[in-house]
Amino acid sequence: MRKIYKHTQANRGMGLERIIDMANTQYRNKGVADVRKIPTPVKITSNVKGKVSGHVTKGELVDYFGVKDGRAIVFDAKETNITTSFPLKNVHEHQFNILKSWHQKGAKAFLLISFTKRQYETYLLPFEMLEEAWKGYIGDGKKSIPYEDFVLNCDQVKRDKGYVLHYLKAI
Structure with a gap:
């Protein structure tokens, strides 16, 4: 059974x-x-008698980088509590641009998206599908990807073969 985490903006x-x-x-x-x-x-921002204060700065990267079988992997992890779609506003422009740049250079670029109110169903969204949705997002099109698109077009990733989340099986 998965532990349910309390979700705030901070975590x-x-x-x-x-x-x-x-x-x-x-x-x-x-x-x-x-x-x-x-x-x-x-x-x-300060360090007074061992009490450190600071703030998160704007990131320029995505969450994860790595290598499998000599090929670069780059991805970001996203959660949504919306059951019907994944809002593209959850992807920052710099994240999209990093994924695009690495994808163009041959890396496996993707998002891992977890639908928290669907018992943490998690899908691997390939960059190509994200890019297609992004075109509508920055234009006048849809601002989210419907849940059904994940079910029909993406690999669901889950516990398998001893791995707590075997996402590499999908790439």
């Missing part, structure tokens, strides 16, 4: 990221792949 996405981190450790330990989380950049 939104942390449940999925913890599971991905566990899977990445399993992949490294088994020699399958080496995928690492990029730490969130923080600017320290």
